[in-house]
Amino acid sequence: MSTFQRNMDRLFVFYLPMAITVIFTLFPFYWTINTAFKPEGDIVKSPLEYVPSSFTLENFRVAWEGVGFSTYFQNSLLIAFCTVFFVLIFATLVGYALSRYRFKGKGAFMLLLLCTQFVPGAMLIIPLFLIFKSLGLISNPLSLIITYTTFQLPFNSILMNGFISNVPRELEEAAMVDGCNRLQVIFKVILPVLMPGIVATGVFTFIHVWNEFLFAFMLTNQEERFTLPIGLSYMMGEFNVNYGALAAGSVIALIPAILMFAYAQKHLVNGLGGAVKG
Template sequence: MNARRTREAVFLRWLPLIIISIFVLLPIYWAIATSLKTDAGILQRPVQYIPNPFTLENYSEAWVASNFSLYFLNSLKVSLASVFFICVIAIMAGYALARYKFKGKILFMGMVLCIQFIPHAVLLIPLFDTFNKVGLVGTLTSVALVCITLNFPFITVLMRGFITGIPYSLEEAAQIDGCSRFGGVVRIVIPMLVPGIVTCGAFSFIGIWNEFLFSLMFLSDASKYTIPIGLRMMQGEYNVEYGALAAGAIIAMSIPVLLFAYLQKYLVNGLGGAVKG
């Protein structure tokens, strides 16, 4: 019986888990290893599985020579600005959806859902044309505006859930004590909503940090590139510098992976089937 148990644990738990973990980690490990190798080490045969000699040269090359410091800053600007506005919009709309009964609620939810189905590539031409007409093409603002529009719907639904979780009686009590409805929201709801806002913010940040298609279409000047565009351009070069590319990839993944570490527990416990595209 005991032997059978052990065998079961090995074949139904540890073996598959380890195989899957290797599958998940291999690309990440390989990028880290490549980023720490010298140019000779990268090309060396037989393959160097562990970097030797070990160097940080590629990181400084990616950060300085390949301009990742600039792309990092641009990505940060777009992401933070978008996340701020998304959270403001989502709190307002989420509050309306959580606390009011009104005509058109289902219509709004339907609209939110439909947005998930719109192929982003469809929007490329008309949005490019529109931004071109108002002189916004090539600016980070144009990317941020699109990111806000594409990401707020899901975040609004999420925020609605968080607001529903805060008892309305607390707001009523504040109103009895002389608070206006708005005052009640600011003093009661917002402070209690902080964990929800952080989660929503982290969630939308990952999506926007990774945005590629519209940035590629709108940003033509290298001084405005975001990280995904910088990576793409490096990869498309005639003579790809793989060490610096791998270092760039590690820099690019650092922030989303850290945010993910914060979100991951919540992902399974709270979000359930809630969906990130």
């Protein structure tokens, strides 16, 4: 096979499909950012401008102050960070128990945790709504924190089990010889070693909660309690849509996720690798 033929095969088998995939993936993000910085008149101008001729920050001001995006942003941050905090604590303890203890029904319990991931969330909307209504927690952030923690805990417990299984037992035995009890071993020995896994688990939990729409929509009926996805949906009016502010709001919603992935990229790779080995 000639060099030219090998280069052509590589072009059509590898580079061309990869380029098409990248274009289809990144173009919606580019168009959102493009629209967010366009003046309102340029957004609907014909023909469409793929490269904006003028820039403005007015759309971000309208989204942040006029539409109330600052409130939605704070609500989402509160719910996401609280959920990550509780998921990490409970998932670490459950994962440790699954990794270090032998008990009857352990395999069935792990299977049950995995089976909960096959249950569609929409099936539980009505029971959850009735429960939280009877508790007076509708439009209360606590209802979403409890719901998200409950749904995120099973899978993340299995994930933490994989991480903890890779930690040598000798570290725990040495700590116990020095006088540490079981909880001290977990928080002083296991957690520092588990940092890549903790970051990976925390990032995935945060992103899921940050983008979740269905439960937030059903369990929140007061505008000042809306999360970002709900706020974005309400920006699409029946007769009029401010596309510039909507795009600006979408860009604002993307920023925390992008920053978190950029910061935690190394930990994510190491953490997921540890989970696969476990």
